[in-house]
Amino acid sequence: MENVKVVDLNTAFSKIVDEQSPGSEPSKRFKYKLKPCCESSDADGFCGEWGEDEHVRLFTLCKDPSKHFYWDDVHPTQAGWKAVMDQIKVRSSSSSTSSGCCVVC
Numbered sequence: 001m002e003n004v005k006v007v008d009l010n011t012a013f014s015k016i017v018d019e020q021s022p023g024s025e026p027s028k029r030f031k032y033k034l035k036p037c038c039e040s041s042d043a044d045g046f047c048g049e050w051g052e053d054e055h056v057r058l059f060t061l062c063k064d065p066s067k068h069f070y071w072d073d074v075h076p077t078q079a080g081w082k083a084v085m086d087q088i089k090v091r092s093s094s095s096s097t098s099s100g101c102c103v104v105c
Helices: 009-019 080-096
Strands: 004-007 039-040 059-061 101-104
Touching: 009 080
Parallel strands: 004 101
Antiparallel strands: 039 059
16 A cells, blocks of 8 residues: 555645635636536536537537636536646655555545
8 A cells, every 4th residue: 555645636626716715826826716617508407518409509618718627517627627736746746756546535
């Protein structure tokens, strides 16, 4: 188990989206921390959903995904994942330099 690292995604996500830490460096990267880039126009719909005739888009997309932490209701944008991974790399390099597999929590 010496080559296994525990990756704390909860703390990384919280430092970005938690309104209690608005001044944190990771939090400053995003104008929209909780508003997703891709939103359904139907409360029961989903991002990427099309109407019955497949010419009607039932979702909207933001102009700049890099300003949004979330792509849809649950998935981070590429910029969101980069911010998360940057935090994990910093914490990982300060605690250990060995490489190994990860356990995500």
